[in-house]
Amino acid sequence: AQSVTQLDSHVSVSxxxxxxxxxxxxxxxxxxxxxxxxxxxxxxxxLLKYTSAATLVKGINGFEAxxxxxxxxxxxxxxxxxxxxxxEYFCVVSGISSxxxxxxxxxxxxxxx
Amino acid sequence: DxxxxxxxxYLFRKEGQNVTLSCEQNLNHDAMYWYRQDPGQGxxxxxxxxxxxxxxxxxxxxGYSVSREKKESFPLTVTSAQKNPxxxxxCASGQKYEQYFGPGTRLTVT
Numbered sequence: 001a002q003s004v005t006q007l008d009s010h011v012s013v014s015x016x017x018x019x020x021x022x023x024x025x026x027x028x029x030x031x032x033x034x035x036x037x038x039x040x041x042x043x044x045x046x047l048l049k050y051t052s053a054a055t056l057v058k059g060i061n062g063f064e065a066x067x068x069x070x071x072x073x074x075x076x077x078x079x080x081x082x083x084x085x086x087x088e089y090f091c092v093v094s095g096i097s098s099x100x101x102x103x104x105x106x107x108x109x110x111x112x113x
Numbered sequence: 114d115x116x117x118x119x120x121x122x123y124l125f126r127k128e129g130q131n132v133t134l135s136c137e138q139n140l141n142h143d144a145m146y147w148y149r150q151d152p153g154q155g156x157x158x159x160x161x162x163x164x165x166x167x168x169x170x171x172x173x174x175x176g177y178s179v180s181r182e183k184k185e186s187f188p189l190t191v192t193s194a195q196k197n198p199x200x201x202x203x204c205a206s207g208q209k210y211e212q213y214f215g216p217g218t219r220l221t222v223t
Contacts, residue, residue: 009153032210043117043203043214044156051210090155094210099144099163101212103155 002027004093006104014112019078021107023091026072032094033074034101035065039087047089050074061085086111116140117215119204124220126198134189134218136204145187146205146212149173156203162187191220198222 007022025031032051036044048059055067065076074091091104117138126132138145144163148156158171162181176195181187187206191198199222205212 034210036214041201041217041219043119043216044205046211046213049211099161099207099209100158101210103157105155106153 002031002093002095002102004091004102004104006089006091006107008107009105010108010110012110012112013081015083016080019076019081019085019109021076021089021091021109023074023076023104024072025074025091025093027093028096033065033067034092035059035063035074035076036090036092037087038090038106044090047076081109081111083111083113085109117204117206117213119202119215119218121218122216124218126220126222128222129193130222131193132191132198132220132222134191134202134204134220136187136189136215137185138187138206138213138215139185140206140213141184142206142208142213143184144207144212145181146207147171147177147179147187147189148203148205150201150203150217159189159202191222 003026005024034049035047038044047063048057050057050067058064063078088106088108090106093102120135146161147159157173159177160179162168178190202218204215
């Protein structure tokens with residue numbers, strides 16, 4: 001069965017320092033993987049996606065993620081945090097059934113001035 | 114202006130009343146989805162539809178109903194049978210695995 005684990009429920013960084021949000025997945029086949037961001041009381045916005053092409057995926061707002069099959073990981077990074085990055089981030093894996101997604105429990109990113 | 118719209122943004126109802134949440138998309142996507150989000154939790158799938166006039170139960174369908182009479186519309190009814198309906202409801206549409214989300218409706222039942 002497909003599953004996804006976000007290793008940190010909260011991450012706090014200072015503005016201008018690197019961001020690392022960790023995600024491990026489990027899948028019985030080659031999955032598609034996604035990161036979404038959600039600002040308070042808003043819908044989810046797609047940051048980036050991996051669909052079996054390049055293992056280093058670049059997304060919007062300077063975020064990127066690297067697919068590591070040997071480690072079953074898909075960590076999200078950004079070189080320098082901005083105050084506007086403060087939000088909830090969800091790691092998502094494709095399910096067995098076409099069209100279905102499996103969501104992690106989320107990581108809340110706090111950016112300190 | 115393409116996208117997914119959900120209305121209303123905030124909704125208040127008395128316990129025992131049914132309530133219908135609207136979701137419309139003009140992205141020409143085949144699939145549409147309803148999710149529920151509770152504080153500190155990820156999204157849980159309520160119902161999804163891959164084509165018009167067809168829909169499937171998700172992981173937490175009890176107490177909810179949907180219809181898909183048009184490609185653009187996928188309304189969700191929260192019935193009085195739903196034990197704990199207060200939550201943030203998100204609608205999405207997509208093709209294959211990629212999904213795009215609406216702004217959400219926050220439902221409060223007292």
